Amino acid sequence: MKLDVVTFGESMAMLYANEYGGLHKASTFSKALAGAESNVACGLSRLGCLTGWVSKVGDDQLGTFILQELEKEGVDISRVIRAKDGSPTGLLLKSKVEEGDPEVTYYRKHSAASTLAPADYPSDYFRMAKHLHVTGIPPVLSKNMREFAYLAMKDMKQAGKTVSFDPNLRLSLWPDRATMAHSINELAELADWFLPGITEGELLTGEKTPEGIADFYLKKGVSFIAIKLGKDGAYFKTKHEDGYIEGYHVENVIDTVGAGDGFAVGVISGVLDGLSFQGAVQRGNAIGALQVQAPGDMDGLPTREKLASFLSRSKVIHQKKGEC
Template sequence: MKLDAVTFGESMAMFYANEYGGLHEASTFSKGLAGAESNVACGLARLGFQMGWMSKVGNDQLGSFILQELKKEGVDVSRVIRSQDGNPTGLLLKSKVKEGDPEVTYYRKNSAASTLTAAEYPKDYFQSADHLHVTGIPPALSADMKEFAYYVMKDMKQAGKTISLDPNLRPALWPDQATMAHTINDLAGLADWFFPGIAEGELLTGEKTPEGIADFYLKKGASFVAIKLGKEGAYFKSKESEGYTEGFRVDQIVDTVGAGDGFAVGVISGILDGLPYKDAVQRGNAIGALQVQAPGDMDGLPTREKLAAFLSAQRTVHHKKGDC
């Protein structure tokens, strides 16, 4: 099998509240799929890329649900391992909010995914892909997953594959902030494309400006850095070019979770499509804007047709403004 891109990590069953308020007030929930890496895999699959996702899930009903949902999205899960040691599939509960970030409670300790080891790395499967996408979540889950992340990135780099890294910081999963920053910055040195948010970049580097953050990672060895600036858009820099791209207006934010994954989908797909960096980042802004208008972690990730329609509508709005 030939893949365009591959990723790995922990996916969980997500139960998100149907009523506004705290989790303790919710009486009904909808079920969905959660996981930064599988969000990106599904987003790229919807754009027509051949995607693979590798992990370990529990030998339970929630594990079956995750595999079923990813197959529906056209993501290859043929090398996912079903745990035989009683380790369960993780799950999370998410509140519904009218503004700001939702409350999220995780049940993932000793999950099946956290037991994935470097010895279980399917080298042939990963090396059949042109690109590897990684986030900073797996190395925070366990010593085994941390070793797995390093092993995969080093192997793919040695094989000449391109690698993208989204820090996706989860401070609660790390023993301390210093360990988190050291590990993510170390992994960033193995990546080609790095996608931090502005607050993440400041936390990891101590730099206060997008330019300073980008320079830090370019010196580490990245060839391209795109920094998310929320509604302001994004800043990008490579050895050849740099600049800012505007964000897209969103009339109603439904859920902010998954916006960064949408951005990653846009940028990765743009670069794989051969777009200039600026256009790839602009696509990232667009898909991030679409994602925050949907309730689930990946419900807003578009097909190429929906993306084209959104961009066309945005161009129409800008054109009308220019006529005024």
């Protein structure tokens, strides 16, 4: 088997409210798949990339739901482990908002995914892929997952593969900001491509500008940094070039969750397709804009046809050189 991209992490069943307001007011919910890494895996699969996702899920109905949803999306789940020790699949509840970020409540403590450990690492499977995508969520969920993340990134680098890292900070899960910054920055040094948001970059480095944040990571050995600037687009920098890439105007922002994952999908697929870093960031901006116009965490992630239609309407030149 050959893969374009492999990733790992925790996916959860998500119940999202059908009525506006706080979760305590909601009376009906719809069910969907949630999880930053599986969002990216599904988004890449929709663009035609061969993608694999590795994790543990509970030997329960929610675990079955997650695996079925990923199979529907064309994501390879052949190395996912069903936990036999009673560890449950994670669950989250999400409110419905008219603007801004929704309220999210997690039920993931001692979940099956949090027990994913270095002993579970399938090096042969990971090395089938051209690229590894990692986020900062698994390392904070448990010591086992943190060690798994280090092992995966080091192994793929040693194999000559590229590695992208989205810090995806969850401040409430870390003991303090200093520990978070130290841990995330250690992992960033193992990445080729680093994809923080501007606020995340400030928290992690103390720098106040995109240029300063980018320089911080270039000095640590990262070769390509793309910093998300929300509605203002993104800034990118390598050793040889840098620039601001404008964002896309969105009339109706429905849900901001998943926008960063959409950006990662665009950047990763763009680079693998042979686009320039500028073109890849431009694609990231486009997919992020599409995602915020949809209610679910990945409902807005497009197929190639939908992406091409959006780009043509937005009058942005899309220099496609190939496909995953």
